[in-house]
Amino acid sequence: GAVVSQHPSWVICKSGTSVKIECRSLDFQATTMFWYRQFPKQSLMLMATSNEGSKATYEQGVEKDKFLINHASLTLSTLTVTSAHPEDSSFYICSARSAAETQYFGPGTRLLVL
Amino acid sequence: AQSVSQHNHHVFLSEAASLELGCNYSYGGTVNLFWYVQYPGQHLQLLLKYFSGDPLVKGIKGFEAEFIKSKFSFNLRKPSVQWSDTAEYFCAVDTNNSNYQLIWGAGTKLIIKP
Numbered sequence: 001g002a003v004v005s006q007h008p009s010w011v012i013c014k015s016g017t018s019v020k021i022e023c024r025s026l027d028f029q030a031t032t033m034f035w036y037r038q039f040p041k042q043s044l045m046l047m048a049t050s051n052e053g054s055k056a057t058y059e060q061g062v063e064k065d066k067f068l069i070n071h072a073s074l075t076l077s078t079l080t081v082t083s084a085h086p087e088d089s090s091f092y093i094c095s096a097r098s099a100a101e102t103q104y105f106g107p108g109t110r111l112l113v114l
Numbered sequence: 115a116q117s118v119s120q121h122n123h124h125v126f127l128s129e130a131a132s133l134e135l136g137c138n139y140s141y142g143g144t145v146n147l148f149w150y151v152q153y154p155g156q157h158l159q160l161l162l163k164y165f166s167g168d169p170l171v172k173g174i175k176g177f178e179a180e181f182i183k184s185k186f187s188f189n190l191r192k193p194s195v196q197w198s199d200t201a202e203y204f205c206a207v208d209t210n211n212s213n214y215q216l217i218w219g220a221g222t223k224l225i226i227k228p
Binding site: 034 | 146148150156157158159160163165204208214215216218219220221
């Protein structure tokens with residue numbers, strides 16, 4: 001149990017385009033989901049906390065207009081990187097918090113912006 | 115500010131050696147404590163967690179961790195490591211008052227020499 005999926009697993013896009021990443025909790029409901037970014041050889045950096053049915057809470061330094069988060073249901077949150085630039089290339093990871101107060105992580109999405 | 119520190123960035127061991135990875139946190143209130151593991155090329159997986167009760171918790175793959183409240187520590191142990199334990203290990207703390215965000219340690223890379 002407690003499986004979290006992400007789609008796509010990797011994406012390559014042109015600079016200026018937008019990319020949507022989906023995060024789904026497959027076998028549990030998650031009122032809270034989190035989006036992280038991981039730079040090479042570094043730990044996870046929390047970008048935002050997403051609560052179902054409400055606006056996401058962004059960490060300091062994360063542009064909310066650039067990284068749009070939607071948590072429309074208890075099993076789905078989406079992160080849209082708008083007008084992507086090469087510096088947005090990274091590994092994006094989501095997690096979903098279960099009723100047992102434990103975060104379960106998705107496999108990540110590798111984004112490469114050309 | 116709340117923080118989590120992991121004592122070693124890299125640990126090198128031979129197979130069958132005993133393992134102890136240190137984790138200390140700074141927060142005076144009630145905490146939930148976690149160890150996550152990231153095997154090469156894979157996503158973060160929950161290794162074990164402590165919420166309350168017996169301070170010695172057992173996780174998957176023969177790992178255990180002991181919560182020592184007086185030392186603000188939650189060290190991870192395994193009596194005899196295997197080559198397949200090569201991975202990065204992250205300690206994380208949930209203080210239950212930060213919108214369920216996890217506070218992460220920087221991670222410890224464990225390399226097991228066959």
